[in-house]
Amino acid sequence: MPELPEVETVRRGLAELLPRRVVQHVSVFDSPKSFPNASVDVEQFLYGATILDVRRRAKVLIIDLDTDYSLVVHLKMTGQLVFRGDTKFGAGHPSDSLIGELPDRSTRVQIDFKDGSRLFFNDQRKFGWVKLLPTIEVVNLPFFQKVGPEPLDAGTTTKVFIHQARRRNGTMIKPAILDQTVIAGVGNIYADEALWAAKIHPEMRVRDVSDERLSTLFTEVVKVLALSIEKGGSTDKNYVDAEGRRGSYLEFANVFRREGQP
Known part of the structure; x- marks a missing residue:
């Protein structure tokens, strides 16, 4: 499962690409659990919405919309987010889905934007999800109610x-x-x-x-x-970007996998 640095790497990449893009359509493939949202909410609050920002809380991504709703994304163990448009970006579990033709067998959700670009949520094991919620209610998710303070926030002294x-x-x-x-x-x-x-x-x-x-x-x-x-995260063989690059933090680690060594 990706840790905070890996998810933050995804957030930073998407935060440069998604704001100001307008959602045109959403396709859900094979796994309703990956996108457990009422069609009436999707039509009213997602279609035609403009993306404002991409945030992170712990290991969860929050994509804020101008409809006062947000897409909350949990990658779980094998999730990927892949953007295809005027540029390419993606990060997540290593598979050809990061660089191959999409949608593919692992694609669970496809978001089409008005300008022709697309965002794919791929997940081989189907544990991850994309939820559409009123932005004001995101903090009330059980996960967020339990999670502790962010170590990198200025307020976490x-x-x-x-x-x-x-x-x-x-x-x-x-x-x-x-x-x-x-x-x-x-x-x-x-x-x-x-x-x-x-x-x-x-x-x-x-x-x-x-x-x-x-x-x-x-x-x-x-x-x-x-x-x-x-350094783009630790990755440890299971987190790469759309160009196939792995995070390089482990090259700088002092003790990981050195048990028993001086």
């Missing part, structure tokens, strides 16, 4: 991180920061790297980690996430 971590005082520190209700989007690779950089053993209990060391840990979490976004 060291004090906030320490407070969140202390809620799991009896837990080992690594599972605590992997807990999406504590902090959003920190995956296994990034937890290992941040803990190593902060010189904190992953099996230490949170209660045994001082506030000063938690502060250092938060600084390192932010650093590793920012570096991974800069």
Whole structure:
């Protein structure tokens, strides 16, 4: 499953391409669960809508429309978003769908824009989805109600991180920061790297980690996430862009897959 840096890479690419495009039509292939939306809502709030922005919350993408509705997209394990128009962009699970002719067997949703460009949601395993919701109601999705603060948001200060971590005082520190209700989007690779950089053993209990060391840990979490976004994500063989490029963060990782090594 993609982590925060991979999803942020998708968001940044789509945020440059989708705004101001007008939705003309939507086709759903083979999997109604991938697009569980009432036709009356699609016709009233999606057709003819202009895309305003592309946001991210944790590992979920939010495409805001000028109808006060939003498309909420969860890629899950094998999802892809592929844009075809005056330029090409795509990211997600590695398969020929990123660079081949579309739609194909993995295409679940196709969005046609008025200018002739198209956005494809591909998903081999059919776990992902695209939901159309009033923008004001997006925050009420059960997933968003539970997820913790964004580590890269300006409002997520060291004090906030320490407070969140202390809620799991009896837990080992690594599972605590992997807990999406504590902090959003920190995956296994990034937890290992941040803990190593902060010189904190992953099996230490949170209660045994001082506030000063938690502060250092938060600084390192932010650093590793920012570096991974800069390098296009970690990918680890299952996340590539439309040109077939994998993220390069793992080339800079210090401890991932080095168990037992000095």
